[in-house]
Amino acid sequence: MSESLEDLRSQITEISLELVRLLNERAAIALKIGAAKRKQGHSNLYDPIREAKLLKQLLEASEGPLADDALAHLFKEVFKTSLALQVEDAHKQLLVESKRATAVHIGPVSFGEAPVIIAGPCAIETEEQITEIFAFLSGLDVQIVRAGAFKPRTSPYDFQGLGIDGLKMASRIAKQYGLLLVSEIMDADSLEEALPYLDAVQIGARNMQNFSLLKAAGAINKPIILKRGLSATIEEFTLAAEYIVASGNDQVILCERGIRTFETATRNTLDISAVAILKERLELPIIVDVSHAAGRKDILLPLAKAGIAVGGDGIMIETHPQPSIALSDAQQQLNMTEFASFYRELKKFINEVKK
Protein backbone atom coordinates (compact mmCIF):
# COMPACT_ATOMS: atom_id res chain seq x y z
CA MET A 1 0.00 0.00 0.00
CA SER A 2 1.44 3.36 -0.98
CA GLU A 3 1.91 5.92 1.77
CA SER A 4 -0.19 9.03 1.65
CA LEU A 5 1.31 12.42 0.82
CA GLU A 6 0.53 13.52 4.37
CA ASP A 7 2.42 10.56 5.82
CA LEU A 8 5.41 11.28 3.63
CA ARG A 9 5.32 14.98 4.57
CA SER A 10 5.24 14.15 8.22
CA GLN A 11 8.20 11.77 7.78
CA ILE A 12 10.20 14.45 5.98
CA THR A 13 9.35 16.97 8.69
CA GLU A 14 10.61 14.55 11.33
CA ILE A 15 13.84 13.93 9.43
CA SER A 16 14.38 17.67 8.87
CA LEU A 17 13.88 18.34 12.56
CA GLU A 18 16.40 15.60 13.33
CA LEU A 19 18.81 17.17 10.83
CA VAL A 20 18.49 20.55 12.55
CA ARG A 21 19.26 18.90 15.87
CA LEU A 22 22.25 17.05 14.40
CA LEU A 23 23.56 20.11 12.56
CA ASN A 24 23.49 22.12 15.78
CA GLU A 25 25.12 19.29 17.69
CA ARG A 26 27.80 19.19 15.00
CA ALA A 27 28.26 22.98 15.17
CA ALA A 28 28.68 22.82 18.95
CA ILE A 29 31.46 20.24 18.51
CA ALA A 30 33.08 22.38 15.80
CA LEU A 31 33.18 25.24 18.34
CA LYS A 32 34.93 22.99 20.84
CA ILE A 33 37.42 21.92 18.16
CA GLY A 34 38.06 25.61 17.39
CA ALA A 35 38.75 26.35 21.06
CA ALA A 36 41.09 23.33 21.32
CA LYS A 37 43.02 24.47 18.24
CA ARG A 38 43.44 27.95 19.69
CA LYS A 39 44.58 26.53 22.99
CA GLN A 40 47.25 24.51 21.17
CA GLY A 41 48.38 27.71 19.47
CA HIS A 42 47.17 26.89 15.93
CA SER A 43 46.91 30.20 14.15
CA ASN A 44 44.76 28.74 11.35
CA LEU A 45 41.32 27.33 12.08
CA TYR A 46 40.71 26.28 8.47
CA ASP A 47 41.93 22.74 7.86
CA PRO A 48 41.44 21.80 4.19
CA ILE A 49 43.15 18.41 4.59
CA ARG A 50 40.76 17.40 7.37
CA GLU A 51 37.81 18.60 5.28
CA ALA A 52 38.93 16.65 2.20
CA LYS A 53 39.45 13.45 4.23
CA LEU A 54 36.09 13.72 5.92
CA LEU A 55 34.30 14.44 2.63
CA LYS A 56 35.91 11.39 1.02
CA GLN A 57 34.76 9.24 3.94
CA LEU A 58 31.23 10.62 3.66
CA LEU A 59 30.96 10.03 -0.10
CA GLU A 60 32.25 6.48 0.29
CA ALA A 61 29.62 5.81 2.94
CA SER A 62 26.79 7.25 0.85
CA GLU A 63 24.39 4.76 -0.75
CA GLY A 64 22.37 7.29 -2.74
CA PRO A 65 20.03 8.35 -4.15
CA LEU A 66 21.91 11.64 -3.63
CA ALA A 67 24.65 12.13 -6.24
CA ASP A 68 28.19 12.60 -4.90
CA ASP A 69 28.30 16.13 -6.32
CA ALA A 70 25.10 17.12 -4.55
CA LEU A 71 26.29 15.62 -1.27
CA ALA A 72 29.71 17.26 -1.61
CA HIS A 73 28.05 20.60 -2.26
CA LEU A 74 25.87 20.26 0.85
CA PHE A 75 28.75 19.24 3.11
CA LYS A 76 31.07 21.95 1.85
CA GLU A 77 28.41 24.41 3.00
CA VAL A 78 28.31 22.65 6.38
CA PHE A 79 32.12 22.88 6.72
CA LYS A 80 32.07 26.54 5.69
CA THR A 81 29.40 27.31 8.25
CA SER A 82 31.19 25.59 11.13
CA LEU A 83 34.46 27.30 10.19
CA ALA A 84 32.72 30.70 10.19
CA LEU A 85 31.33 29.89 13.62
CA GLN A 86 34.81 29.02 14.92
CA VAL A 87 36.26 32.27 13.54
CA GLU A 88 33.47 34.33 15.08
CA ASP A 89 34.00 32.58 18.41
CA ALA A 90 37.77 33.17 18.30
CA HIS A 91 37.16 36.89 17.95
CA LYS A 92 34.62 36.89 20.72
CA GLN A 93 36.85 35.43 23.40
CA LEU A 94 40.57 35.65 23.97
CA LEU A 95 42.46 32.66 25.35
CA VAL A 96 43.39 34.70 28.42
CA GLU A 97 39.68 35.20 29.05
CA SER A 98 38.61 31.59 28.80
CA LYS A 99 38.42 29.24 31.76
CA ARG A 100 41.81 27.75 32.53
CA ALA A 101 42.29 24.02 32.67
CA THR A 102 45.37 24.26 34.89
CA ALA A 103 46.54 26.58 37.65
CA VAL A 104 49.64 28.72 37.17
CA HIS A 105 52.67 27.53 39.14
CA ILE A 106 56.24 28.55 39.77
CA GLY A 107 57.79 25.26 40.86
CA PRO A 108 55.40 23.90 43.51
CA VAL A 109 54.03 27.37 44.36
CA SER A 110 50.58 27.88 42.94
CA PHE A 111 49.17 31.30 42.04
CA GLY A 112 45.51 32.15 42.44
CA GLU A 113 45.12 30.63 45.89
CA ALA A 114 46.94 32.23 48.86
CA PRO A 115 48.81 35.43 47.87
CA VAL A 116 52.50 34.83 47.09
CA ILE A 117 55.28 37.21 48.09
CA ILE A 118 58.24 37.43 45.71
CA ALA A 119 61.20 39.35 47.09
CA GLY A 120 64.83 40.02 46.37
CA PRO A 121 67.32 42.62 45.23
CA CYS A 122 66.88 44.68 42.10
CA ALA A 123 70.13 43.36 40.67
CA ILE A 124 72.58 40.50 41.16
CA GLU A 125 75.75 42.32 42.22
CA THR A 126 78.10 40.04 44.17
CA GLU A 127 78.20 36.50 45.55
CA GLU A 128 78.22 37.94 49.11
CA GLN A 129 75.21 40.16 48.46
CA ILE A 130 73.15 37.31 46.95
CA THR A 131 74.16 34.82 49.63
CA GLU A 132 73.27 37.23 52.40
CA ILE A 133 69.86 38.21 51.04
CA PHE A 134 68.82 34.70 49.90
CA ALA A 135 69.82 33.19 53.27
CA PHE A 136 67.76 35.87 54.99
CA LEU A 137 64.71 35.39 52.73
CA SER A 138 64.74 31.61 53.02
CA GLY A 139 64.90 32.05 56.81
CA LEU A 140 61.64 34.00 56.59
CA ASP A 141 60.01 31.24 54.50
CA VAL A 142 59.92 33.27 51.29
CA GLN A 143 59.76 30.67 48.50
CA ILE A 144 60.38 32.72 45.37
CA VAL A 145 63.18 35.25 44.97
CA ARG A 146 63.80 37.86 42.30
CA ALA A 147 67.18 39.23 41.18
CA GLY A 148 68.11 40.84 37.88
CA ALA A 149 71.04 39.81 35.70
CA PHE A 150 70.03 41.66 32.53
CA LYS A 151 69.07 45.17 33.57
CA PRO A 152 67.08 47.39 31.21
CA ARG A 153 68.52 50.73 32.37
CA THR A 154 67.33 54.07 31.04
CA SER A 155 70.92 55.28 30.69
CA PRO A 156 73.53 53.21 28.83
CA TYR A 157 76.08 54.40 31.40
CA ASP A 158 74.24 52.83 34.35
CA PHE A 159 75.03 49.33 35.67
CA GLN A 160 73.75 46.89 33.04
CA GLY A 161 73.78 43.72 35.16
CA LEU A 162 76.15 40.74 35.34
CA GLY A 163 74.41 38.86 32.52
CA ILE A 164 74.49 35.09 32.26
CA ASP A 165 77.36 34.66 34.74
CA GLY A 166 75.38 36.54 37.36
CA LEU A 167 72.37 34.38 36.66
CA LYS A 168 74.38 31.17 37.04
CA MET A 169 75.70 32.38 40.38
CA ALA A 170 72.27 33.44 41.67
CA SER A 171 70.73 30.15 40.50
CA ARG A 172 73.36 28.13 42.36
CA ILE A 173 72.82 30.10 45.58
CA ALA A 174 69.00 29.98 45.23
CA LYS A 175 69.20 26.16 44.94
CA GLN A 176 71.46 26.00 47.95
CA TYR A 177 68.72 27.70 50.01
CA GLY A 178 65.82 25.82 48.37
CA LEU A 179 64.53 28.99 46.70
CA LEU A 180 62.90 29.44 43.30
CA LEU A 181 64.44 32.13 41.10
CA VAL A 182 62.74 34.69 38.86
CA SER A 183 64.80 36.95 36.63
CA GLU A 184 64.21 39.23 33.68
CA ILE A 185 65.18 38.27 30.16
CA MET A 186 65.36 41.12 27.65
CA ASP A 187 65.51 39.36 24.29
CA ALA A 188 64.55 36.12 22.61
CA ASP A 189 68.21 35.23 21.96
CA SER A 190 69.17 35.15 25.66
CA LEU A 191 66.13 33.11 26.61
CA GLU A 192 67.46 29.68 25.70
CA GLU A 193 70.82 30.21 27.38
CA ALA A 194 69.23 31.56 30.56
CA LEU A 195 66.42 29.02 30.87
CA PRO A 196 68.27 26.28 32.81
CA TYR A 197 69.00 28.82 35.58
CA LEU A 198 65.46 30.11 36.00
CA ASP A 199 62.24 28.87 37.59
CA ALA A 200 60.24 31.67 35.97
CA VAL A 201 61.06 34.22 33.30
CA GLN A 202 60.19 37.86 33.80
CA ILE A 203 59.36 40.04 30.83
CA GLY A 204 59.88 43.60 31.95
CA ALA A 205 57.72 46.67 31.46
CA ARG A 206 59.95 48.01 28.71
CA ASN A 207 59.60 44.79 26.75
CA MET A 208 55.87 44.23 27.18
CA GLN A 209 55.36 44.74 23.47
CA ASN A 210 58.55 43.04 22.29
CA PHE A 211 56.50 40.67 20.17
CA SER A 212 59.34 38.34 19.20
CA LEU A 213 60.19 37.94 22.90
CA LEU A 214 56.51 37.31 23.72
CA LYS A 215 56.32 34.62 21.03
CA ALA A 216 59.57 33.05 22.22
CA ALA A 217 58.18 33.06 25.79
CA GLY A 218 55.13 31.27 24.43
CA ALA A 219 57.29 28.49 23.05
CA ILE A 220 58.93 27.51 26.36
CA ASN A 221 57.52 25.53 29.24
CA LYS A 222 58.46 27.75 32.14
CA PRO A 223 56.11 30.26 33.76
CA ILE A 224 56.29 33.87 32.61
CA ILE A 225 55.80 36.97 34.75
CA LEU A 226 54.66 39.65 32.33
CA LYS A 227 54.94 43.20 33.61
CA ARG A 228 52.65 45.95 32.40
CA GLY A 229 54.34 48.46 30.11
CA LEU A 230 55.01 51.96 31.43
CA SER A 231 52.30 53.44 29.24
CA ALA A 232 50.30 50.37 28.28
CA THR A 233 46.53 50.32 28.48
CA ILE A 234 44.78 47.37 30.13
CA GLU A 235 43.78 46.21 26.62
CA GLU A 236 47.39 46.33 25.37
CA PHE A 237 48.54 44.48 28.49
CA THR A 238 45.86 41.84 27.91
CA LEU A 239 46.85 41.38 24.28
CA ALA A 240 50.54 41.08 25.19
CA ALA A 241 49.59 38.19 27.52
CA GLU A 242 47.44 36.73 24.75
CA TYR A 243 50.56 36.61 22.51
CA ILE A 244 52.29 34.32 25.01
CA VAL A 245 49.27 32.08 25.57
CA ALA A 246 48.42 31.93 21.84
CA SER A 247 52.02 30.84 21.20
CA GLY A 248 51.50 27.83 23.48
CA ASN A 249 52.37 28.81 27.05
CA ASP A 250 49.41 29.34 29.38
CA GLN A 251 51.61 29.71 32.49
CA VAL A 252 51.42 33.50 32.58
CA ILE A 253 51.34 35.71 35.68
CA LEU A 254 50.55 39.37 35.08
CA CYS A 255 52.32 42.05 37.08
CA GLU A 256 50.97 45.56 37.64
CA ARG A 257 53.95 47.81 38.42
CA GLY A 258 52.57 51.29 38.07
CA ILE A 259 52.06 53.41 35.00
CA ARG A 260 53.38 56.77 33.90
CA THR A 261 51.17 59.70 34.84
CA PHE A 262 51.68 63.39 35.58
CA GLU A 263 52.23 62.56 39.28
CA THR A 264 55.76 63.04 40.59
CA ALA A 265 55.32 62.03 44.25
CA THR A 266 55.73 58.39 43.23
CA ARG A 267 57.97 56.89 40.55
CA ASN A 268 54.89 55.51 38.78
CA THR A 269 51.19 55.52 39.65
CA LEU A 270 50.05 52.14 40.95
CA ASP A 271 46.92 51.39 38.93
CA ILE A 272 44.88 49.48 41.46
CA SER A 273 41.83 49.56 39.17
CA ALA A 274 43.78 47.57 36.61
CA VAL A 275 44.30 44.77 39.15
CA ALA A 276 40.56 44.61 39.89
CA ILE A 277 39.60 44.79 36.21
CA LEU A 278 42.13 42.17 35.08
CA LYS A 279 41.08 39.85 37.92
CA GLU A 280 37.50 40.14 36.80
CA ARG A 281 38.17 39.86 33.06
CA LEU A 282 41.00 37.36 32.69
CA GLU A 283 41.74 33.85 33.82
CA LEU A 284 45.33 34.77 34.71
CA PRO A 285 46.77 35.51 38.15
CA ILE A 286 48.05 39.02 38.75
CA ILE A 287 50.64 40.27 41.21
CA VAL A 288 51.63 43.81 42.20
CA ASP A 289 55.20 45.11 42.15
CA VAL A 290 55.01 47.75 44.85
CA SER A 291 58.68 48.80 44.66
CA HIS A 292 58.59 49.94 41.04
CA ALA A 293 55.16 51.47 41.45
CA ALA A 294 56.21 53.59 44.42
CA GLY A 295 59.90 54.24 43.81
CA ARG A 296 60.10 55.00 47.54
CA LYS A 297 60.10 52.92 50.71
CA ASP A 298 57.56 54.54 52.99
CA ILE A 299 54.30 53.50 51.31
CA LEU A 300 55.10 49.91 50.32
CA LEU A 301 53.00 48.24 53.01
CA PRO A 302 49.76 50.16 52.30
CA LEU A 303 50.24 49.62 48.56
CA ALA A 304 50.79 45.89 49.08
CA LYS A 305 47.69 45.67 51.29
CA ALA A 306 45.68 47.50 48.63
CA GLY A 307 46.96 45.08 45.97
CA ILE A 308 45.81 42.09 48.01
CA ALA A 309 42.53 43.78 48.99
CA VAL A 310 41.49 44.25 45.35
CA GLY A 311 42.15 40.59 44.60
CA GLY A 312 45.84 40.51 43.67
CA ASP A 313 47.46 37.07 43.79
CA GLY A 314 50.76 38.27 45.16
CA ILE A 315 53.27 41.03 45.76
CA MET A 316 56.71 41.62 44.31
CA ILE A 317 59.09 43.73 46.37
CA GLU A 318 62.76 44.70 46.34
CA THR A 319 65.06 44.13 49.29
CA HIS A 320 68.84 44.44 49.50
CA PRO A 321 71.34 43.81 52.34
CA GLN A 322 72.65 47.37 51.99
CA PRO A 323 70.29 49.48 49.87
CA SER A 324 72.42 52.62 50.13
CA ILE A 325 75.22 50.99 48.14
CA ALA A 326 72.94 49.08 45.70
CA LEU A 327 74.00 49.46 42.08
CA SER A 328 70.40 50.16 41.02
CA ASP A 329 67.11 51.31 42.61
CA ALA A 330 68.92 52.30 45.85
CA GLN A 331 66.09 54.54 47.06
CA GLN A 332 63.29 51.96 46.77
CA GLN A 333 64.86 48.77 48.18
CA LEU A 334 64.12 47.80 51.78
CA ASN A 335 66.95 46.73 54.05
CA MET A 336 66.54 43.40 55.84
CA THR A 337 65.10 44.85 59.05
CA GLU A 338 62.59 46.89 57.06
CA PHE A 339 61.71 43.89 54.93
CA ALA A 340 61.20 41.59 57.92
CA SER A 341 58.71 44.06 59.36
CA PHE A 342 56.96 44.54 55.97
CA TYR A 343 56.72 40.77 55.54
CA ARG A 344 55.33 40.19 59.03
CA GLU A 345 52.72 42.94 58.66
CA LEU A 346 51.66 41.84 55.18
CA LYS A 347 51.36 38.20 56.27
CA LYS A 348 49.18 39.33 59.16
CA PHE A 349 46.98 41.30 56.77
CA ILE A 350 46.69 38.34 54.37
CA ASN A 351 45.56 36.10 57.23
CA GLU A 352 43.00 38.68 58.36
CA VAL A 353 41.58 39.02 54.83
CA LYS A 354 41.29 35.23 54.59
CA LYS A 355 39.09 35.00 57.71
Ligand SMILES: C=C(O[C@@H]1C=C(C(=O)O)C=C[C@H]1O)C(=O)O
Ligand atom coordinates in the same frame (compact mmCIF):
# COMPACT_ATOMS: atom_id res chain seq x y z
C1 LIG B 1 35.71 21.23 12.75
C2 LIG B 1 36.92 21.55 12.28
O1 LIG B 1 37.24 22.82 11.75
C3 LIG B 1 36.94 23.21 10.40
C4 LIG B 1 35.62 22.69 10.06
C5 LIG B 1 35.50 21.38 9.65
C6 LIG B 1 34.18 20.69 9.70
O2 LIG B 1 33.16 21.36 9.83
O3 LIG B 1 34.17 19.45 9.62
C7 LIG B 1 36.67 20.70 9.26
C8 LIG B 1 37.90 21.30 9.20
C9 LIG B 1 38.10 22.71 9.55
O4 LIG B 1 38.24 23.51 8.41
C10 LIG B 1 38.04 20.57 12.35
O5 LIG B 1 39.20 20.96 12.20
O6 LIG B 1 37.77 19.38 12.56
